[in-house]
Amino acid sequence: MRQESIILNLHGVGTPDRQLEPGEARYWLSVEQFRDIVSIAASMRDKVACQFTIDDSNMSDATIAGPHLAEMGFSTQIFVLTDRIGQRGSLDRSALFDLMAMGHTIGSHGHAHRDWKRLREDQLVEEIHAPQQRLQDLTGQCVTAAGLPFGGYNRRVLAEARRAGFERIYSSDGGTARERAWPIARTSLRRDMSPGEMRALFDPEGIFQSLKRRIKGEIKKRL
Numbered sequence: 694m695r696q697e698s699i700i701l702n703l704h705g706v707g708t709p710d711r712q713l714e715p716g717e718a719r720y721w722l723s724v725e726q727f728r729d730i731v732s733i734a735a736s737m738r739d740k741v742a743c744q745f746t747i748d749d750s751n752m753s754d755a756t757i758a759g760p761h762l763a764e765m766g767f768s769t770q771i772f773v774l775t776d777r778i779g780q781r782g783s784l785d786r787s788a789l790f791d792l793m794a795m796g797h798t799i800g801s802h803g804h805a806h807r808d809w810k811r812l813r814e815d816q817l818v819e820e821i822h823a824p825q826q827r828l829q830d831l832t833g834q835c836v837t838a839a840g841l842p843f844g845g846y847n848r849r850v851l852a853e854a855r856r857a858g859f860e861r862i863y864s865s866d867g868g869t870a871r872e873r874a875w876p877i878a879r880t881s882l883r884r885d886m887s888p889g890e891m892r893a894l895f896d897p898e899g900i901f902q903s904l905k906r907r908i909k910g911e912i913k914k915r916l
């Protein structure tokens with residue numbers, strides 16, 4: 694049987710050191726919750742291939758999440774908002790290099806944390822291309838992946854991301870992940886998830902639910 698594959702998406706871990714956006718607090722995990730989910734992922738390795746990504750470039754990526762994930766053998770995509778680089782509570786240039794030294798990869802989450810599917814054409818081009826270039830200049834690495842802000846996409850977003858030369862883009866549609874999907878589905882972890890709910894993400898019985906989500910994703914692509 695084919696091994697299931699899932700991608701779990703993190704945001705902040707621990708206590709934020711900046712003003713949160715409305716509705717954002719529910720995506721911040723406690724340190725204990727974070728360590729629990731990483732332990733579950735490590736213990737399930739032979740049954741479910743799990744990868745982690747982290748959105749929003751909070752400083753906790755470099756101080757808490759990145760070091761622990763590396764220690765547990767998970768290389769992670771870190772999706773950075775270029776507008777926040779060096780701002781209080783967010784990753785700065787040296788933290789980006791620390792994360793790369795730990796074996797993680799830097800990707801784009803856009804510039805100003807705006808939902809790409811709601812932007813005008815010129816704004817969309819700006820949010821997709823400029824941050825990618827800035828991150829490449831800053832890190833000296835090719836930036837080939839993007840985490841869609843708020844998981845939002847439509848046909849225009851998918852086409853513009855292709856034009857920018859991204860090899861992978863990641864939604865927040867939930868369910869199982871397929872390597873060549875465009876976008877690749879991720880599941881966002883939330884503070885209100887119980888340990889049981891987190892464990893259930895690794896349950897092969899969840900495939901049916903994931904299929905339903907995939908159909909929903911196909912509809913979104915046509916909007």
Ligand SMILES: [Zn+2]
Binds near residue numbers: 748749802806843
């Ligand atoms: Zn975000």
